[in-house]
Amino acid sequence: MSSVKIRGLTKTYMRGSERLDVLNNLDLDVKGGDFVALMGPSGSGKTTLLNLIGGIDRPNSGSIFVDNQRIDQLSDRQLAHWRSRNVGFIFQMFNLLPVLSAERNVELPLLLTNMAAAERRSRARTALSLVGLDDRASHKPAELSGGQEQRVGIARAIVTDPGLLLCDEPTGDLDRKAGDEILELLVALNQSQGKTIIMVTHDPHAAERAQRTVHLDKGRLEMDAAA
Secondary structure, three states, X not given: OOOEEEEEEEEXXXXXXXXXXEEEEEEEEEOOOOEEEEEOOOOOOHHHHHHHHOOOOOOOEXXXXXXXXXXXXXXXXXHHXXXXXXXXXXXXXXXXXXXXXXXXXXXXXXXXXXXXXXXXXXXXXHHHHHOOOHXXXXXXXXXXXXHHHHHHXXXXXXXXXXXXXXXXXXXXXXXXXXXXXXXXXXXXXXXXXXXXXXXXXXXXXXXXXXOEEEEEEOOEEEEEEEO
């Protein structure tokens, strides 16, 4: 279970000569084993915050601690190594490689390790089994439904057994039934596997599955309330 502690986080971008203040002196605490929904209007900084927590981007100022390790001060190489072991990413668009089977898509994060091929395949099969797709291991993305594709994406995110799952609109491209199945899977991963989950969503129905809802508006934390 991974905890997150953020203090004084600021992120700005330049669009030509225009300065865009995306996050403004933001503080946030997420306890290990928490399931947090991150809501707010478009442009409020939700995805930027998710990328900063996951070490994909770096802040202009402030600190980010995950399990008491300050990740914003790691080198690029250290950060890539940390990210591959500690964070699983789940995206709205699934981001599966169409030429690869479900099993091979799930196996991809393990290619960054020194793990033997047989162990990689075993881990991938186990992850697919956890999301209920062990019978679809040989299928390519075009042969799967949208909900099944997202399950493959979740299996890929958990194959390295990370403590932290970062989800960016994980049900945004799914119908309500498939979306509910994905949300139930995330709740199960949180409750039975102890995964800490931070989920960006525009959908109040999805946010209801989280333990807490955090609202961002114009780069500032507006409200942090129990679900």
